[in-house]
Amino acid sequence: MSSDPWGRVDETGTVYVRTADGEQVVGSWQAGSPEEALAYFERKYEGLVVEIGLLEKRVKTTDLSAKDAQAAIDHLREQVEAHHAVGDLEALRTRLAELVKTVDSRREERKAQRAKQSDEARQAKEDLVTEAEQLAQSDQWRAAGERLRSLVDTWKGLPRLDRKSDDELWHRFSHARSAFSKRRKAHFAQLDAQREDARKAKEKLVAEAESLSDSTDWGPTAARYRELMAEWKAAGRAQREHEDDLWNRFRGAQDVFFAARGSAFAERDAEQTENLKLKEELAAEAEKLLPITDLKSARSAFRSINERWEAIGHVPRDARPKVEGRMHTVDRAIQEAEEAEWRRTNPEARARAAGLTGQLQAAVDKLRTQIDQARAQGNTSKAEKLERELEGRQALLDQALKGLQEFGG
Structure with a gap:
């Protein structure tokens, strides 16, 4: 009979392992000596030690799932428990x-981690x-629209919650975006309607101005033209593609009459x-307002200059285009400055700033x-x-470039 601290082989070749509950039969060995039998089952024990060691390492150092780890342990x-090895089975x-x-413990940690991730995703x-619901009330149409599109991308990158x-959250998010889109659409529809109303009003003013262009009732007709000009300014701006053409016709009719x-x-x-001399002096005074740096002051000064201009009367016909052109240059510069101020408080104009600059540059080059x-x-x-x-045109371009810089390029 052969034995070691954890097992023995009896005279029949039966191999036993010692446990806390007493000896347990490991197996029968008839192929060789008792020492070989013990050595064989001790190697099986060592194999279990190695497997358990590897599993311990996998559990501690890899992302082995709790389910797979428990299956390996079982x-x-x-x-x-089958007692087919000789060694300290209790230690195993x-x-x-x-x-x-x-x-x-790892299962609970992962459960807590998933719960934390879910809470973070929910938050x-x-x-x-x-933020989307706040943006839905914004009038910063371009900036808010871009931010909402950015929020959608952020949403797509977050994990899903329970269904x-x-x-529920997506419904609120989607509703906020829809509300903003409806408000923006309504705003620009109203703006288009206002410009269409302005176009119709100016069409009527142009028609009357053209009907008066051959009048010889100099005083009353000139007075009516001044009234028409006031009505023109009060009508607001028409669509860009109509404004210049209407103005040219309106001004052309006045030019014919005058x-x-x-x-x-x-x-x-x-x-x-x-009168020409006086108007040239006023034109020079007006030109000193360029470039426009203080819009309010420039507008007030130009209004004063223009009132004195109107009080002077007419100049020789061949000299009028040049001197009036000088005043019109300043007037247009002030208008562009006013539009630039309007754009700073109305983001809808920002999108056109770069296009306007390009058009003016093209006109200057031409x-x-x-x-x-x-x-x-x-x-x-x-x-x-x-x-x-x-x-x-250069003055307008300079003003447009300045406005573009105020928009951040």
């Missing part, structure tokens, strides 16, 4: 029991919903020459090309006329 426990039971505790989505909670009146008042040339062509052709008069127009 498999090893079955082998230990203890290690497996500790491993069960570790797996349970993040609630924060997104709150009921996720659906040109005829000027012809009829040819005997007043001397007075008109003096005028410069035309000037070069006129000079090359020896047409000095045309070149000078184009240069005066270029001055006005």
Whole structure:
């Protein structure tokens, strides 16, 4: 008979292992000596030790799921309980029991972690919903719209909650976005309607101005033209594609009338020459307002200059385009400054700032090309006329560039 501290082999070849509950039969060995039998079952024990050690390492150092870990523990426990190995089986039971505790602890940790992640995701989505509902009331159409699109991307990157909670939060989120879209659509529809009303009103003003252009009732007609101008300014701006054309027709009708009146008042040339001198002085005074740095002050100063301008009377017809062009340049610069101020409080104009600058730059480049062509052709008069127009366009471009910088580029 052969034995060691944890097992023995009796004279029949039966192998026993010693446990706390007494000896347990491991198996029968008839193929060799008792020492070989013990060595064989001791190796099986060592194999269990290695397997348990590897499982302990996997549980502690990998993301092995609790379910898979428990299945591996149960498999090893079955082998230990089968008593097919010689060694300290109780020590293996203890290690497996500790491993069960570790797996349970890891399971709870992961459960807590999932709960924490869920709470964080819930809070993040609630924060997104709150911000979206606040943005839904915003009048910063471009900025709020971009932010809402960004919130959608953020939402898509967050994990889902339980279906009921996720659906409820998404419903609120989606409703806020829809509410904002409806308000924005209504705002721009109203703006379009206002511009359409302005267009219709200015169409009527143009029609009347054109009907008066051949009148010889100089005083009353001139007064009516001043009233029409006041009504024009009060009508507001029409759509960009209509505004310039309507203005050209309106101003053209006045030009026809005042040109005829000027012809009829040819005997007043001397007075008109003096008027020209006075208006050139006013134009120079107005030009000192450029570039516009203080809009309120410039507007007030220009209004005063314009009132004095209107009080002076007419100038010689051939000199009028140039001197009026100088005043119109300043007037347009003030208008552009007013539009720039309006854009700063109305984000709808921001989207057009870059386009306006590009259009003005194209116009400036075109005028410069035309000037070069006129000079090359020896047409000095045309070149000078184009240069005066270029001055006005350049002033507008400078103002537009300044406005674009205020929008952050």
